Amino acid sequence: MPSVYDASEFVDPDSGMNRTGAGVGAMPRGASARVLSREELESKVLETQRRLAELKQAQEALERERAALEELRRRQTELQTGRAEMLENLTRGIALLEEAEHEARAQAEQMGRTLEAFREALEKIRAIREETWTPENLNVELTRALTVIENARMEWNSARLKFPVLNRPAGVEPGADPVRASVGAAPWWEGVSFGRLCLWGLALTWPVATVVLLLGVLWMVLR
Incomplete structure (x- = not known):
């Protein structure tokens, strides 16, 4: 018995797929792009x-x-x-x-030692009492006093070499001009009594007088 006719049996599946693909491929390439809104x-x-x-x-x-x-x-x-x-x-x-x-x-x-030496020398000079001297002990006391003065002078001169501040003239303030201040300075003998000057002169001349006297006595003996 002949079978019932079915038209789909004569349709090529590949041809259908080609038609479908051709239809999709035929769409515009930018058809899927969407314009952005504002x-x-x-x-x-x-x-x-x-x-x-x-x-x-x-x-x-x-x-x-x-x-x-x-x-x-x-x-x-x-x-x-x-x-x-x-x-x-x-x-x-x-x-x-x-x-x-x-x-x-x-x-x-060193300054402390010098200061102590100055004090000792000052006390010794102040201890000199000329009014207590007698003609009998005049030479001895005078020699002793001159020795004290000479020792004090040596101490003073030695200290002046060590400490320049001692070279400043008396009465000159620190920072003042020593040359200007030294103008019109009083001589060293001003204020010294006449008796002391005589004693100093005798102390300086008695060795010479003694030598002259001895020479005179010797000359008279040998004559």
Whole structure:
């Protein structure tokens, strides 16, 4: 018995697929692209501006960090340079001050000894009492007094070589011109009594007078 006729049996499946593919391929290539609306464009612009602002803030943060690092490096360099400078200066300063302190202490000790010697010499000079001298002990007391004066003068001259402050004329304030102040200074004998001047003259001339007297006696004996 003959089978029922079916028209689909004579349809080529490949030809159908080709037709379908040809139909899809025949659509315009940009038909699927959708035009953005105004609101969407504004949203994208705002998003781009926001991202640019974030990038600018990040750049500013990096600039601040770079400036902070440069400042830190500068301060570290300043620390190293200053530390080396002050170590050298303070070490040298300590050595110089220790040497100066040692010299000043030695000079102060020497000045103290000189001051004590001045006080002793002053007491000895003040102890001279010419009114108590008698003709019998005149030569002895005069010799003793002149020895005290000479020792005091030697101490004074020695101290003047050690301490320049002693070369300042009497009555001159520190910092004044000693040359100008020395003009019109009173002579050394001013204020000395006539009796003391006579005693000083006798003390200076009696050795010569004694020698002359001995020579005269010797000449008379040999004659």
